[in-house]
Amino acid sequence: MPFRLPGGGPRISVDNDRCELYGICAMEAPDVFDLGQDGRLRFHTRLLDETTIEQAKMAARCCPMQAVVMRGDLDG
């Protein structure tokens, strides 16, 4: 059992200097990202289960501006 800090595990953040709100992430990871009707992007910073982690990775790969940053133990 690897040692984990409390609140560890995978996290995501979005580089606001890069993000141009195309919403590709909301298409790849609808459970993590939401491009609201007001044009703002909302997202969950903590990823809890395998599905959302995989979705978030795909969003990070497909992001046109490469603005999605993933940290922590990505194996879940």
Place this chain on the structure above:
Amino acid sequence: MADGDRIVIVGAGVAGLRAAERLREQKFDGEIVLIGDEARRPYHRPMVSKALVMGTERPSDVGLSHYLPDLDVHWRLGARVTHLDTTERVVHLPGGESLWYDGLIAATGVYPRHLPGAPRHDPRVRILRTVEDSMAVRRCLNASKKPAVVIGAGLIGNEFAASMRHIGRDVTLIGHAKAPLHRFGDRVSSGIVEEHHEHRANLAMRSEVRHWISTKDTVGLHLTNNQLLVASVVVLAIGSVPSVDWMRGSGLDIKDGVLCDSKLFAEGASDVVIAGDIARWPNLRFDDTPRRVEHWINAVESARHAADNLLMGQSSAIPFTPLPRAWSTLYDTRLQMCGMPSLAEDTVTLADGITGFVKDGRLIGVSCWNKPRAMLDWMFELDRRLPAPDYVPEPEPAPVAEVPEVPTVDPAAIAALAADVPAEFDSGFDHQAFEREFESEFANDIPTTAFPAQAMPAPPTTAFAAQPGAALPTMAIPMGR
């Protein structure tokens, strides 16, 4: 592929990296050799014509990440494969080196097309493909205060023009089409003309270069519209050609990219898959004509799919049926496209800023002018209307011995059966009327102006989007959990 096998990936761009990443995700534990002709690890190439040429991102900051604890790849950067031998399963490298493979993923991408007559020996006549290209263009710009010129009115040409205006340089865009980006539909095309005018970028449409004049410090261009331009740098952006020279003589069909089956396997080789811009494959979601798709997201998706299929083997592989997506930013306007607009016969306005592309009464593509929220809905809608076909694996050919003998039937008996069928059975059903009804119902499904059946939510007209030229809302809001 089995344990201990070696997979060679030729091309270390986004597709090469994503293919390697996918192989490891699928627990392939053999050797992966990733060969690239550039000396850099994979980076985000779309930034070459935008942030890198403007100088707002440094080359060291544009590398692509992978999302694995360990990619475990042997890098061969700065090496260009010279020849492929698909019978011996070997790629040849400079210096007489040869590298055997059990599986090959080819993802060498495209190279900017040469403009006949352009003096490429002049250091101020450049292309935009690599980080080094963007640095060279910046050096030219720093050496002279003269305007920049870009030839080609496609995405890269328009992006470069917008980038130049963004850093306060004068720029002229030369194109032989009637309007820039005309293949994205009139809405996008007229929008971009307006944007260029507003930002005082010069357009020289329907024109070409008649004469090139190279001087010590500048390049002179005499255009067919009799304009004379003096430029600090001239960027050639008139499209691209697939980098497939290294496959010449391999037996693969490389007329336009590499001809593949629907599963991205190269025709004529069961251990070679193709990813990214050079794959010419039939996307069964649209039809069975093999085509190339030169979009960045397609490179990500095709590379992952090609890696999956290579591991599964050709017989159990799955066809690649994506909904192609593309994007661009021109000034402060976001441009998006999905589907295959190039196949369309007609366009239709679906909503404010959203153009639909129609072929044979079917919606096959959508383009969007600065409406990402509405575009998201339309992409899902297009995906629903144009679903990927259900894939039924080809059945294993049955052994000949097991084929049951067909019982012989007396033709006279069949004739007797046919005669027994009552006459009204035949006339009770009007096939033509049925087909007419079916067609009209189908035709009603064509997106015209309104969508009564599948009404989409109204596009968000936020304060940001509604005012032209207003700053984009670039604030993403994290939500705790």
